[in-house]
Amino acid sequence: MKKFLSLLxxxxxxxxxxxxxxxxxxxxxxxxxxxxxxxxxFDDKLTDFKQYYRDVTGKNIDITYVTFDTNETMLxxxxxxxxxVDVVCPSEYAIQKLIESDMLLPMYYFDDDGxxxxxxxxxxxxxxxxxxxxxxxxxxxxxxIIDKVSDAFGNIEITAxxxxxxxxxxxxxxxxxxxYGTLGILYNKYAFMEAEIYDAELLNRANWGIxxxxxxxxxxxSEKLTGNILMKDSIRDSYAATVFxxxxxxxxxxxxxxxxxxxxxxxxxxxxNTVDDQLLDKVKEALTDQKAQLFGYEVDFGKDDxxxxxxxxxxxxxxxxxxxxxxxxxxxxxxxxxxxxVPHSTGNIWFDGWVVPKTCNPAHLAAVKLFINYLNRPxxxxxxLYEIGYSSxxxxxxxxxxxxxRAVLAENxxxxxxxxxxxxxxxxxxxxQDECDxxxxxxxELYFFHNSYVDDDGETVSYDEISDSNWRYPFESAALNxxxxxxxxxxxxxxxxxAQNKAVVTAWNYTRxxxxxxxxxxxxxxxxxxxxxxxxxxxxxxxxxxxxxxxLRDRE
Amino acid sequence: xxxxxxFRFTRRAFAYPYMIFxxxxxxxxxxxxxxxxxxxxxxxxxxxxxxxxxTDAGGGLTVLGNSLIIGLVTTLICLAIGYPVAYLLAKxxxxxxxxxxxxxxxxxxxxxxxxxxxxxxxxxxxVELGMGTVLFGMVYNYLPYMILPLHTTLCSxxxxxxxxxxxxxxxKMTVFLKTVLPxxxxxxxxxxxxxxxxAISTFAISEILSSSKIFLFGDAINMHFSKTTNSFxxxxxxxxxxxxxxxxxxxxxxxxxxxxxxASVL
Numbered sequence: 001m002k003k004f005l006s007l008l009x010x011x012x013x014x015x016x017x018x019x020x021x022x023x024x025x026x027x028x029x030x031x032x033x034x035x036x037x038x039x040x041x042f043d044d045k046l047t048d049f050k051q052y053y054r055d056v057t058g059k060n061i062d063i064t065y066v067t068f069d070t071n072e073t074m075l076x077x078x079x080x081x082x083x084x085v086d087v088v089c090p091s092e093y094a095i096q097k098l099i100e101s102d103m104l105l106p107m108y109y110f111d112d113d114g115x116x117x118x119x120x121x122x123x124x125x126x127x128x129x130x131x132x133x134x135x136x137x138x139x140x141x142x143x144x145i146i147d148k149v150s151d152a153f154g155n156i157e158i159t160a161x162x163x164x165x166x167x168x169x170x171x172x173x174x175x176x177x178x179x180y181g182t183l184g185i186l187y188n189k190y191a192f193m194e195a196e197i198y199d200a201e202l203l204n205r206a207n208w209g210i211x212x213x214x215x216x217x218x219x220x221x222s223e224k225l226t227g228n229i230l231m232k233d234s235i236r237d238s239y240a241a242t243v244f245x246x247x248x249x250x251x252x253x254x255x256x257x258x259x260x261x262x263x264x265x266x267x268x269x270x271x272x273n274t275v276d277d278q279l280l281d282k283v284k285e286a287l288t289d290q291k292a293q294l295f296g297y298e299v300d301f302g303k304d305d306x307x308x309x310x311x312x313x314x315x316x317x318x319x320x321x322x323x324x325x326x327x328x329x330x331x332x333x334x335x336x337x338x339x340x341x342v343p344h345s346t347g348n349i350w351f352d353g354w355v356v357p358k359t360c361n362p363a364h365l366a367a368v369k370l371f372i373n374y375l376n377r378p379x380x381x382x383x384x385l386y387e388i389g390y391s392s393x394x395x396x397x398x399x400x401x402x403x404x405x406r407a408v409l410a411e412n413x414x415x416x417x418x419x420x421x422x423x424x425x426x427x428x429x430x431x432x433q434d435e436c437d438x439x440x441x442x443x444x445e446l447y448f449f450h451n452s453y454v455d456d457d458g459e460t461v462s463y464d465e466i467s468d469s470n471w472r473y474p475f476e477s478a479a480l481n482x483x484x485x486x487x488x489x490x491x492x493x494x495x496x497x498x499a500q501n502k503a504v505v506t507a508w509n510y511t512r513x514x515x516x517x518x519x520x521x522x523x524x525x526x527x528x529x530x531x532x533x534x535x536x537x538x539x540x541x542x543x544x545x546x547x548x549x550x551x552l553r554d555r556e
Numbered sequence: 557x558x559x560x561x562x563f564r565f566t567r568r569a570f571a572y573p574y575m576i577f578x579x580x581x582x583x584x585x586x587x588x589x590x591x592x593x594x595x596x597x598x599x600x601x602x603x604x605x606x607x608x609x610x611t612d613a614g615g616g617l618t619v620l621g622n623s624l625i626i627g628l629v630t631t632l633i634c635l636a637i638g639y640p641v642a643y644l645l646a647k648x649x650x651x652x653x654x655x656x657x658x659x660x661x662x663x664x665x666x667x668x669x670x671x672x673x674x675x676x677x678x679x680x681x682x683v684e685l686g687m688g689t690v691l692f693g694m695v696y697n698y699l700p701y702m703i704l705p706l707h708t709t710l711c712s713x714x715x716x717x718x719x720x721x722x723x724x725x726x727x728k729m730t731v732f733l734k735t736v737l738p739x740x741x742x743x744x745x746x747x748x749x750x751x752x753x754x755a756i757s758t759f760a761i762s763e764i765l766s767s768s769k770i771f772l773f774g775d776a777i778n779m780h781f782s783k784t785t786n787s788f789x790x791x792x793x794x795x796x797x798x799x800x801x802x803x804x805x806x807x808x809x810x811x812x813x814x815x816x817x818x819a820s821v822l
Contacts, residue, residue, distance in 0.1 A: 222583070230767075235769055265789075291769070294767075294769060295685075295767055296685065296767020296768050296769045297767065297768035297769070298767070298768070299768075305767075309677070310679055322607065322786070360736070366816040406573065419633060434781075499597075501597070501787070502597065502787065504791075505614070505780070505787045505790075506608065506613050506614035507614070508614075508779075509614035509616065509776060509779065509780070510613075510614045510616055512615075512768075512771040512775070512776075512779070513615035513616075513618050513619040513622075513771045513776065516619075516687075516769075516770050516771055518621070518622040518623075518624055518625035518626050518629075518687070520689070521625055521626065521629050521687065522625045522629065523633055525628075525629045525633075529632065532636075537728070539587075540729065540733075542730065543727070547727075
């Protein structure tokens with residue numbers, strides 16, 4: 001199905017470029033081609049951007065919006081070199097690959113002071129851009145993300161042939177973060193209650209072991225979990241989850257990498273990027289053992305299986321999980337059936353960000369940069385945040401302190417906040433306070449940014465001490481809830497597998513093929529065939545004997 | 557004297573579009589697969605892909621073995637179920653149009669929809685997904701491919717052979733074993749090929765009906781080509797192996813059925 005979709009996307013892309021090229025010659029309009037994930041922007045914001053563009057430059061702009069469904073589709077498209085797209089939004093490891101292949105233009109969004117060989121983010125802006133109206137929004141981006149990316153991708157070596165070969169660059173100069181999310185465990189809360197494992201202490205001890213039905217001491221977490229675990233059909237995510245599990249379960253105790261550094265002493269970010277043969281063997285072993293506990297591997301049917309009770313737990317990304325949780329509202333239980341849990345001590349965090357391929361149309365560069373900067377405006381970020389469900393790279397203070405952004409959230413989440421919006425339904429009738437989903441902005445802010453509420457005693461408490469279902473601002477909720485405490489240092493960013501890619505693919509292929517043995521099947525079939533042939537033969541023999549007898553009798 | 561190529565608008569010209577189609581979408585991709593099989597990550601010549609596959613480093617050979625066995629078993633079950641059905645359909649030929657339609661009808665439903673529905677039924681019945689369900693799905697999907705060629709061959713058998721055998725005193729069993737069965741061999745062979753070849757390369761059925769737990773050769777090829785990057789080499793080797801299997805199967809078919817009839821059915 002994915003293949004079909006990507007084929008469709010490519011077809012569309014081809015058609016769009018075809019029409020675009022002819023259209024350009026006819027009209028005096030600026031244009032911009034955006035290549036993004038499907039469902040990864042609040043659609044109205046594209047129209048709003050056209051308006052904004054007109055305000056700033058006095059010109060109209062045509063936007064061509066094309067989507068992709070996997071980083072690999074996008075990479076294939078871009079590396080072919082004929083893709084005329086101006087701005088792309090890949091994940092961090094795909095950006096790493098693009099930088100290594102020297103396919104991206106540096107932007108210097110975060111140091112726009114000309115310190116980079118005199119190059120500035122705004123240098124492509126022509127005279128028709130109203131500098132008064134342009135606000136550089138780089139300050140709105142969460143510093144923690146920039147630091148994380150600098151740590152993990154600060155020294156990328158360009159390996160492609162050409163003038164830049166061997167140069168070391170930092171990803172921060174090339175990309176502007178857009179959304180981020182975490183890897184975690186999506187589970188059916190009520191199934192967990194039934195299995196009597198819905199307990200903070202138990203789950204925190206089991207940690208990533210939940211996916212392996214291991215309670216943290218090498219014993220089964222619950223017999224009911226056997227055959228009800230889903231794993232993501234994705235090498236990268238499964239690898240990360242397994243490494244964390246190995247670390248947490250103590251399987252890496254006493255093991256060191258080739259430089260003699262103990263795995264358990266490595267920071268998380270370093271550990272998941274240490275893909276050596278020893279670790280790979282361990283991962284392979286754990287994943288193979290895990291198969292006995294699995295319901296199966298999923299690509300996009302995981303949510304349905306969890307809701308229908310086919311499976312109890314799945315490895316999931318925060319945005320998918322958030323969407324699944326919101327979809328899982330059960331009127332009878334008056335609760336969400338699904339919940340999302342991110343183990344406290346280790347985890348994986350990823351980023352998607354905007355980059356500009358070298359094959360872009362140079363005449364579109366100003367529009368590209370205006371667009372990227374526009375997305376970091378608090379109200380635009382708030383709308384995208386609401387629409388997409390992942391965490392926005394725009395920091396929460398910027399959103400909380402911006403009236404427009406608050407208005408966007410208040411309206412979409414139906415918050416009773418007359419100071420922000422006019423609190424009316426679609427017919428224009430006012431909504432009374434007790435019919436709003438949130439009685440005040442303060443209540444909403446506690447829920448949305450901190451996953452908490454004020455109880456009857458006036459204390460701020462977490463909605464659920466196990467579940468981290470509200471992971472829009474994970475580090476904010478961490479700061480407010482001791483129960484949910486985790487810090488950004490415990491989350492590692494994963495790089496591309498690089499030279500080990502082949503070994504990892506081989507290991508994954510091995511894991512997937514293990515545990516399936518069709519030989520007994522052959523045995524049974526051979527047996528069945530033998531029985532049938534034997535029966536037929538016996539029947540024939542009996543018949544022959546009988547007719548022989550008849551003949552003998554006739555002769556007599 | 558050099559002959560000059562001159563385009564003449566003869567009847568042959570109507571075949572050119574399809575020839576072009578074949579070259580672009582069959583020959584060229586095959587050549588690309590062949591080239592890819594000998595390239596490593598850095599696009600340099602290597603035998604490593606073959607070494608990796610044939611030493612079973614990633615379990616590729618095991619997967620192939622499993623696929624062959626499952627394909628074989630599927631084919632045998634299809635034959636065991638399909639032959640009596642085709643026989644009965646052919647025997648009551650005059651009023652069997654409706655029944656033939658009933659057997660072809662499922663083929664008109666997209667097989668993904670059929671398979672997803674099968675999964676839903678199994679889930680509703682609380683059947684554990686695994687080898688059994690995959691086998692069921694395969695038999696269900698490939699049965700028509702077994703029945704149709706058998707039905708065609710059985711229908712085309714001249715009824716006078718059977719009457720002659722009966723006249724000569726053969727009982728029903730002997731009539732079947734001595735006339736019908738030998739005369740239907742071409743149908744059996746073509747039914748087997750039409751079932752076995754797709755069955756060993758299937759991937760969607762095993763993916764859906766076992767929640768991806770049963771990993772077959774088609775799944776392995778699919779994984780190397782789509783879910784990962786830079787693993788086209790091993791994937792191409794697997795595809796080549798698949799291709800060899802198809803060729804071998806065809807050679808066997810041609811050897812066993814030298815009849816013109818068989819060729820026409822194929």
